[in-house]
Amino acid sequence: MQRGTLDLWVGIFVMAGLGALVILALKVGNLGSFSAPETYTVYAEFENVGGLKARSPVRSAGVVVGRVNGIEFDTQTYKARVRLDLEMRYPFSKDTSASILTAGLLGEQYVGLETGAETEMLKNQDKIMLTQSAVVLEKLIGQFIYGKAGESGGSAEATPK
Amino acid sequence: MASEYLVEIRNLTYAYGPRPVLVNIDMAIPRGKVVAIMGISGSGKTTILRLIGGVIAAQRGEVLFDGQKVDPRARAQLYRQRRRMGMLFQFGALFTDLSVFDNVAFQVREHTDLPESMVRDLVLMKLHAVGLRAAHASMPGELSGGMARRVALARAIALDPALMMYDEPFTGLDPIALGVTANLVRRLNSALGITSIVVTHDVAEALKIVDYVYYLSQGRIVAKGTPEEMRANPDPLVRQFVYGQAEGPVSYQYPSRPIAEELGV
């Protein structure tokens, strides 16, 4: 029996399998987010988060600086409380504003951060005060139609909804 | 403690479901002898081998191998006992994915830590004993039925067992291969000093090579003795079997209603 060739084939097989896994990890999936760098957590409250989900990206100037860790409904303020994990190497000023934006017209939603002018930086467990909610398309369209109707003299049939 | 008998079966009863296969069997296989268990098909011959090998457990009675009880539930002890038994299956039961050499080497590699050079010597010696040293590189599929059985025999004796069991070793062999196999059974027995049990219904061949015969019918021992005694046995049951008569106490017809009644004549 050719034990040698058999072993060689199994060796090639196992290496190819592990190689495929590495390709999937590095080339297809972004392994960077797995071996996550150190992060600090800040909170932000929004009137409406729209389609934002846990693990959605947090971007500033288009660069991913962190991820949404969790979203919960706050019964005190009746707002959505979003937990953001930001990477340590990206400090933001205390008066940073957070808004929920959409990539493209129908793309995924993400949290956009825009830094302010203050010299004091956000610390772990801080809260971002300036927020702007998600743009809800239906509301926007509704407003648009309502505005148009108002312009043209307020005919009764053109009321929204 | 070493009694005169290697295998003793005492008052053994085995039933498959509600159907009794063996009833009150007593047997003693003396050391160094070749003993045949004969009987027509379905008389429970093979079941005795399975009981000795501990593959199945008897409902009543016991099997002693070298003075020690064979008990399928005591696995460690059973495996120790089995290492001293060899069994030749009806069609050889060679491992089809291994070469002839690896088949014979199987037990040696599983049970010993011998270096490969010694394994090789041992295997070639055993193959030589069955006259098939030249076939060591073949695969079992390339062998004829008789050759396959001889390889299986070499495999069974690879670790020099104390007891060899043969399950229908002569079935389906041409006359030459049959003669070769029968002689081999006898020769190995005296050369290696082992004890052999041959289960067969091939009377003519078996009576030539064995020392003692047990004759089974419907799960009971109906006759026993040396080959000469068997040939001279006046019992019509034995006579019909030994001389191969079509009609006798064992009817050719499966028990049924008379044919006239069946056909409604």
Next chain:
Amino acid sequence: MMFGRNALSLRGIGAHTIDALWRLGYATRFLGLTITHSGTSLRRPRLIIREIYYTGVLSLVIILVSGLFVGMVLGFQGYHTLQTYGSESALGVLVALSLVRELGPVVSALLFASRAGSAVTAEVGLMKATEQLAAMEMMAVDPIARVMAPRFWAGVISMPLLAAMFSAMGVFGGYLVGVVLIGVDQGTFWSQMQAAVDFREDVLNGVIKSCVFGVAISWIAVFEGYDAPPTAEGVSGATTRTVVTSSLAVLGLDFIMTAFMFQGV
């Protein structure tokens, strides 16, 4: 129908249920035995390596070719659908996510069941039918440790590796069609894919799925072979059952695992 009256009666249903439960219990006990008897294979990894060759390496061609084609089809179909919304740039995401999360583990498991699972069942079933397992047992070698456990572990090891290769090959196929053939921008194809595919959520979950499928298929395949009636009919029936049962098991398990894994998303 001939069996209609019997099979559809209340008693028939009850008998089938009890029979199914009995088999399930027996199969579970068999799995336990296989795992507790794995010591031999772990001490002698060569036994497993040999089986990885037969289950894994020999399944390589069908897995790679199927992966390539599935990926290419995904590239075409995905492009046509995405183009309607003007988001061809998401083609990489679509191909990679479908493959890594679902199609990779599931399709490769279905192929593995019919290519390797059926082969294992047929081989073990034939070993049983030709008394090779009985012969092994009589040679004091435990067939579960020597035959079943290595085949089981080889399947468990091969499955995730094959699934990873399937997915990687599929992504390559999607790339071929999307980028090389249709002309989607190479940069967006990869960067969108990398941004959307998460290692833990997607890749690792896919690997966990394929490991579970590997256990299920290997278990079913080895058990069906071990439990097959020792006839030609019995072995062929067992082989069919392996493919049917393990395909259903893969799809059912996939549903359960998907529900668990993505419930938070």
